[in-house]
Amino acid sequence: MNYAVEVNHLEKSFADFSVIKDVSFSVPFGKVFALLGTNGAGKTTIIRMLTTLLKADSGQIKVAGYDSTNESKEVRNAISLTGQTASVDEILTGRENLILIGNLRHQNEAQKIQELLERFDLIDAADRPVQTYSGGMKRKLDLAMSLLGNPKILFLDEPTTGLDPQARATMWQVIQEIKATGVTIFLTTQYLEEADQLADQVAILNHGKIAVQGSLAEVKTHLPQGQLELTFLHKEDLQKALTLIGGVANEEALTLTVVTDNQVAETTKLLNELQQAQIIISQFEQKQPTLNDVFFDIIEKERGK
Numbered sequence: 632m633n634y635a636v637e638v639n640h641l642e643k644s645f646a647d648f649s650v651i652k653d654v655s656f657s658v659p660f661g662k663v664f665a666l667l668g669t670n671g672a673g674k675t676t677i678i679r680m681l682t683t684l685l686k687a688d689s690g691q692i693k694v695a696g697y698d699s700t701n702e703s704k705e706v707r708n709a710i711s712l713t714g715q716t717a718s719v720d721e722i723l724t725g726r727e728n729l730i731l732i733g734n735l736r737h738q739n740e741a742q743k744i745q746e747l748l749e750r751f752d753l754i755d756a757a758d759r760p761v762q763t764y765s766g767g768m769k770r771k772l773d774l775a776m777s778l779l780g781n782p783k784i785l786f787l788d789e790p791t792t793g794l795d796p797q798a799r800a801t802m803w804q805v806i807q808e809i810k811a812t813g814v815t816i817f818l819t820t821q822y823l824e825e826a827d828q829l830a831d832q833v834a835i836l837n838h839g840k841i842a843v844q845g846s847l848a849e850v851k852t853h854l855p856q857g858q859l860e861l862t863f864l865h866k867e868d869l870q871k872a873l874t875l876i877g878g879v880a881n882e883e884a885l886t887l888t889v890v891t892d893n894q895v896a897e898t899t900k901l902l903n904e905l906q907q908a909q910i911i912i913s914q915f916e917q918k919q920p921t922l923n924d925v926f927f928d929i930i931e932k933e934r935g936k
């Protein structure tokens with residue numbers, strides 16, 4: 632299979648500080664891949680190597696089928712990179728920024744620029760200096776600029792860091808729209824929610840190594856336990872249920888959360904026990920482990936080593 636990004640046994644040290652240790656992964660064309668990790672895990676270092684800005688010490692990187700060392704020019708023609716801070720010119724207007732990048736990319740079609748401004752909902756602000764834009768608008772403009780060269784693969788290094796929840800939600804929508812056009816997206820993030828919202832595939836980077844990778848569903852099975860959340864109408868029922876089956880009670884919300892193996896048989900058994908003891912529940916919900924649970928589980932296990 633021909634992958635958009637293929638990394639094998641990648642290693643990188645700064646002086647004698649080993650940052651990336653034997654990292655391998657691959658990203659199919661047209662998918663969104665999220666590289667997750669805490670501060671300093673090595674995400675930006677990996678993105679810089681993938682986008683030819685930094686040389687690896689050893690290992691192989693192929694981007695859009697090209698070798699990043701011997702065919703770096705071809706790699707650069709196939710990709711676009713948007714960094715953690717928007718690289719827009721504050722003095723120029725949004726439209727002027729797009730024209731500037733269009734000139735550099737030999738893609739200066741007024742029509743295409745107009746389309747991008749419309750698509751990113753920047754038409755009303757298009758002819759205002761960028762210094763009057765909000766943080767979210769600057770990020771959107773930056774993303775629009777990176778699409779001018781029609782990249783096959785878009786690298787986004789922490790695209791929503793520092794944005795408020797509303798601007799973050801807008802960015803997620805924009806990224807989904809870009810994905811729908813067939814562009815492969817490689818993003819790094821510290822936000823598990825972001826990976827949950829956007830990614831088809833994730834890899835969790837911890838201390839320079841991939842701790843777990845796969846589809847979201849696969850990564851979640853790393854933590855096989857599920858949770859059953861029961862809600863009661865009366866505090867007495869909650870207390871009786873707590874005595875009978877254990878779990879974590881929330882008296883204010885009148886809920887009891889019980890860890891299960893996520894199988895129907897165990898859930899049915901628990902519900903039967905409650906019914907036989909004449910404990911009334913108003914509702915129940917089987918909850919899947921979140922990416923958050925997986926992430927912290929991995930980090931805790933590593934710490935315990």
Ligand SMILES: Nc1ncnc2c1ncn2[C@@H]1O[C@H](COP(=O)(O)OP(=O)(O)OP(=O)(O)O)[C@@H](O)[C@H]1O
Nearest residue numbers: 645648650668669670671672673674675676677821
């Ligand atoms: N040029 C450099 N020289 C020395 N150390 C570096 C260099 N670049 C990165 N590092 C170190 O490598 C480690 C990984 O940094 P990197 O920026 O890749 O992490 P990150 O996962 O992107 O973190 P963040 O989420 O904070 O951006 C850090 O400890 C950082 O200090």
